[in-house]
Amino acid sequence: MLSLYLERFKRNRLAAAGLAIIVLLTLGAALAPALCPQDPTAQNLTQRLQGPSAQHWMGTDDLGRDVFSRLLTGTRVSLSVGFVAVGIALGVGTCLGLLAGFFGGRTDTFIMRWVDIMLSIPTLFLILAVLAFLGPNIYNVMIIIGLTSWPGLTRMVRGECLSVREREYVHAARLSGVSTPRLLFVHILPNVIAPILVSATLGVGGAILTESALSFLGLGVQPPMPSWGNILTIGKDYLHIAWWLSVFPACAILITVLAFNLLGEGLRDVLDPRT
Amino acid sequence: MKTDTETRRHGDTEITSPRLRVSASLLALLISFKSFAAGTPEYGDVYVDASIGDASMLNPVLSSDSASNDINGQVFNGLVKYDKNIKLVGELAGSWDVSANGLVLTFHLRKNVRWHDGKPFTAEDVLFTYQKLRDPQVHTPFGSDFELVKSVAAIDPWTVRVVYAKPFAPGLASWGMGMIPKHIFKDGDFNTHPANRAPIGTGPYRFKEWKTAQYIVLEPNPDYYEGPPYLARYIYRIIPDQSVQFLEMRNQGIDSLGLSPDQFKAYDAIFEHHQRFRYPSFQYVYFGFNLRNPLFKDIRVRRALAFAIDRQTLVQGLLLGLGQPITGPYPLSSWAYNSQIPQIPYSPQKALALLMDAGWRPDAEGLLTKDGTPFSFTIMTNQGNKVRELAAQVIQQQLHHIGMDVKIRIVEWSSFIHQFVDKKNFEAVVLGWSTGRDPDNYLMWHSSQQKEGQYNFVSYSNPEVDRLLERGRQTFGEKKRQAIYWKIHAQIAADLPYIFLYCPDSLVAVHKRFRGPEVAPLGMGWNFPQWYVPRDQQLYPVRTP
Numbered sequence: 001m002l003s004l005y006l007e008r009f010k011r012n013r014l015a016a017a018g019l020a021i022i023v024l025l026t027l028g029a030a031l032a033p034a035l036c037p038q039d040p041t042a043q044n045l046t047q048r049l050q051g052p053s054a055q056h057w058m059g060t061d062d063l064g065r066d067v068f069s070r071l072l073t074g075t076r077v078s079l080s081v082g083f084v085a086v087g088i089a090l091g092v093g094t095c096l097g098l099l100a101g102f103f104g105g106r107t108d109t110f111i112m113r114w115v116d117i118m119l120s121i122p123t124l125f126l127i128l129a130v131l132a133f134l135g136p137n138i139y140n141v142m143i144i145i146g147l148t149s150w151p152g153l154t155r156m157v158r159g160e161c162l163s164v165r166e167r168e169y170v171h172a173a174r175l176s177g178v179s180t181p182r183l184l185f186v187h188i189l190p191n192v193i194a195p196i197l198v199s200a201t202l203g204v205g206g207a208i209l210t211e212s213a214l215s216f217l218g219l220g221v222q223p224p225m226p227s228w229g230n231i232l233t234i235g236k237d238y239l240h241i242a243w244w245l246s247v248f249p250a251c252a253i254l255i256t257v258l259a260f261n262l263l264g265e266g267l268r269d270v271l272d273p274r275t
Numbered sequence: 276m277k278t279d280t281e282t283r284r285h286g287d288t289e290i291t292s293p294r295l296r297v298s299a300s301l302l303a304l305l306i307s308f309k310s311f312a313a314g315t316p317e318y319g320d321v322y323v324d325a326s327i328g329d330a331s332m333l334n335p336v337l338s339s340d341s342a343s344n345d346i347n348g349q350v351f352n353g354l355v356k357y358d359k360n361i362k363l364v365g366e367l368a369g370s371w372d373v374s375a376n377g378l379v380l381t382f383h384l385r386k387n388v389r390w391h392d393g394k395p396f397t398a399e400d401v402l403f404t405y406q407k408l409r410d411p412q413v414h415t416p417f418g419s420d421f422e423l424v425k426s427v428a429a430i431d432p433w434t435v436r437v438v439y440a441k442p443f444a445p446g447l448a449s450w451g452m453g454m455i456p457k458h459i460f461k462d463g464d465f466n467t468h469p470a471n472r473a474p475i476g477t478g479p480y481r482f483k484e485w486k487t488a489q490y491i492v493l494e495p496n497p498d499y500y501e502g503p504p505y506l507a508r509y510i511y512r513i514i515p516d517q518s519v520q521f522l523e524m525r526n527q528g529i530d531s532l533g534l535s536p537d538q539f540k541a542y543d544a545i546f547e548h549h550q551r552f553r554y555p556s557f558q559y560v561y562f563g564f565n566l567r568n569p570l571f572k573d574i575r576v577r578r579a580l581a582f583a584i585d586r587q588t589l590v591q592g593l594l595l596g597l598g599q600p601i602t603g604p605y606p607l608s609s610w611a612y613n614s615q616i617p618q619i620p621y622s623p624q625k626a627l628a629l630l631m632d633a634g635w636r637p638d639a640e641g642l643l644t645k646d647g648t649p650f651s652f653t654i655m656t657n658q659g660n661k662v663r664e665l666a667a668q669v670i671q672q673q674l675h676h677i678g679m680d681v682k683i684r685i686v687e688w689s690s691f692i693h694q695f696v697d698k699k700n701f702e703a704v705v706l707g708w709s710t711g712r713d714p715d716n717y718l719m720w721h722s723s724q725q726k727e728g729q730y731n732f733v734s735y736s737n738p739e740v741d742r743l744l745e746r747g748r749q750t751f752g753e754k755k756r757q758a759i760y761w762k763i764h765a766q767i768a769a770d771l772p773y774i775f776l777y778c779p780d781s782l783v784a785v786h787k788r789f790r791g792p793e794v795a796p797l798g799m800g801w802n803f804p805q806w807y808v809p810r811d812q813q814l815y816p817v818r819t820p
Binding site for chain 2: 041043045046048049062063064218223224236237238239240241
């Protein structure tokens with residue numbers, strides 16, 4: 001089975017490219033302190049707004065800091081926000097989805113109406129309001145993005161669970177006296193995991209985008225700590241004078257989100273038994 | 276042109292019309308300037324100005340923000356105004372007499388002035404304006420300018436006599452305050468009067484339309500006592516982002532805007548349609564401490580901070596040399612500025628020595644601590660002023676070098692002033708002052724001015740400075756006053772309630788089709804009603820009615 005998936009994955013070039021980019025980025029983020037050619041927070045006012053050169057590969061910002069070093073350090077922020085937020089969403093979303101789908105009745109109604117309520121609130125505005133209240137910092141950003149991105153997942157897991165719970169092997173397990181938690185996590189969960197994986201992968205890209213948007217608005221990662229979003233904010237003010245301040249972080253966001261989307265789409269194709 | 280006699284904080288809304296970007300120095304520099312001597316003025320066309328912030332109230336008695344001031348300056352007139360060389364000349368008062376002891380001012384009003392609704396302007400209106408300035412129910416920030424006035428009386432419809440209780444040197448200039456119409460304001464609540472959003476004045480332009488947070492439109496006053504202005508419309512667009520303003524400028528969407536040093540130095544092709552002006556401003560930027568905070572009570576600590584901040588780098592790196600470092604509480608181009616005071620040099624070693632002397636020791640990680648508490652504080656500044664935000668970050672880094680843990684908090688302008696500065700709810704700030712032409716800075720430094728909302732929010736108190744400030748405002752004659760203000764400068768520079776950072780140059784772009792923009796000691800825009808556009812270069816088909 002696994003080898004079949006691997007075989008299919010290898011044939012999907014785009015997904016493989018996505019995965020390669022993600023592996024590279026993760027390595028870059030992990031080794032950022034060692035890889036940075038310069039201290040990402042060291043200012044040098046005599047070197048402000050310098051274009052890309054051998055010394056500064058992606059130029060310098062308005063305080064003379066090295067943009068490449070800042071981007072690389074920002075990768076850590078973006079990836080960790082992406083993974084942690086999606087981790088939270090996965091935990092909450094999967095559990096609620098399984099409960100709703102398995103028990104049905106009032107539990108189902110209650111959880112699904114809650115999902116409807118969450119889906120009817122514009123997420124970005126909810127996040128902005130909560131952050132304005134709690135104060136902007138990277139941990140709050142991770143938690144809040146996680147706690148606002150589970151409803152879609154819940155709905156999907158519930159749907160899958162509804163169909164899986166009627167399968168014969170589930171009836172068999174139940175008749176043989178398997179406990180409910182075991183039934184849920186050992187017999188049902190592995191059979192709904194494929195769509196969860198796909199949705200999680202796509203979710204990481206979404207979370208990175210949200211974090212960038214928040215930092216761009218000044219409510220995410222606080223300076224002098226770099227993040228892709230807050231480098232872009234600076235770039236906006238110098239669009240005419242220093243294109244490199246906008247182009248490089250924008251490309252970083254674009255490539256990363258694209259990589260996660262490609263991987264997600266690829267996983268969907270690979271894991272779908274109908275293909 | 277309104278006489279800019281008031282002192283005000285300048286924040287995100289400081290970059291506005293060139294009319295109020297008044298400055299005073301014969302050193303005024305011109306980057307590019309086309310003479311407007313040639314050709315006869317022609318009517319028509321539109322002048323589009325841009326502002327970061329919206330006006331708050333179009334009533335000169337009530338508002339002190341620079342956006343409101345820009346509009347009020349076109350719609351209202353004072354009794355006197357500064358001419359291009361910063362000499363007081365008559366505006367609504369054709370002339371005036373001063374008694375020998377300086378206590379009595381008699382204004383002779385012009386007889387041909389009408390309000391925008393056609394009613395004549397008389398001494399009753401002056402009296403009414405004064406009463407509102409002194410009325411405790413009226414929310415005016417300018418009451419203290421008139422505290423020493425004993426009485427104001429209308430001798431006849433065109434003569435006003437003002438008697439002062441004590442000599443008050445800035446007294447005459449304070450009558451540059453815009454005059455408001457009695458017949459409009461006599462009924463209803465003054466603070467919330469509908470005319471505060473649809474003003475009636477005597478100025479060269481009259482009010483036409485105000486769309487909140489979008490634009491304000493003025494049209495020429497055909498009855499203006501000096502004759503109607505040439506431009507057929509004055510449009511004041513509210514664009515809350517400096518980089519968007521810059522984009523608009525390139526597309527000829529706005530005719531005039533303030534520039535950041537980086538924008539000013541951008542490549543020439545960007546300024547295809549606009550000319551750039553540079554001149555010394557009447558502003559300065561400082562790093563101020565809350566002196567009630569135990570951290571900053573010790574003068575050795577404040578001196579150490581002064582040694583630890585490299586002002587020269589700030590000016591060269593952030594202002595790109597378009598400004599000067601300063602040592603005391605006056606803009607460089609003021610005659611009150613004492614150039615004898617030496618600049619505190621950048622020396623982290625001296626800073627550390629002073630801090631050790633005051634009992635601070637670096638811990639294992641190099642962080643300064645004393646009795647177990649680390650040297651840690653937050654610098655606050657306002658949003659929207661790019662250079663100031665960067666300055667805060669540079670200061671943060673420089674103080675980090677000597678072992679201080681500094682955080683930065685950037686807050687939107689009005690909540691910054693009302694929630695934090697006025698309530699003394701801050702540790703340190705990076706802020707600026709736009710000062711009047713008169714050096715009297717009693718409001719900022721006198722120990723009596725520490726109540727909530729008053730300007731001595733750092734809680735500075737020195738009996739010697741108090742005495743000098745009182746003497747300064749009661750003494751007439753520039754030479755005599757200069758000696759007093761130089762002493763004040765020296766004393767404040769020694770006490771360091773602020774670390775004085777720099778005096779930035781005013782940087783302005785104005786569309787090239789306008790004839791008339793000229794930098795004088797007062798700055799730019801002093802002759803705005805005379806600006807015009809030759810017919811063949813007019814961009815908008817609007818004609819004066």
